Amino acid sequence: MPNSPSDPTPSPSGSAHSPSGPAHPPSGSPGDPRRVTMRRKGPMLVEGPVEVELEDGSVVSSDRFRVALCTCRRSRRYPWCDTSHRDRA
16 A cells, blocks of 8 residues: 555564665755645655654654655554545545
8 A cells, every 4th residue: 555664563672663674864964854744634744764653652663755644543554544534534
């Protein structure tokens, strides 16, 4: 599915990480801000790689160049968007 990272797998620290290979450096220099694109009826698009801290304190990550984060909480792969918002939008 587009913009969804691989299924997260637990890391030794107890957090979940995407096993899709080595992380790519962020675009721009280290001091540059990340670009986040908000959509009215869709996911929040974030330039990657990203780490997302969930409410329970666990961390999931993706090394993709752009990640779609669910904002409607309907996704079965939360926090990653699986386009479930299209069912009722």
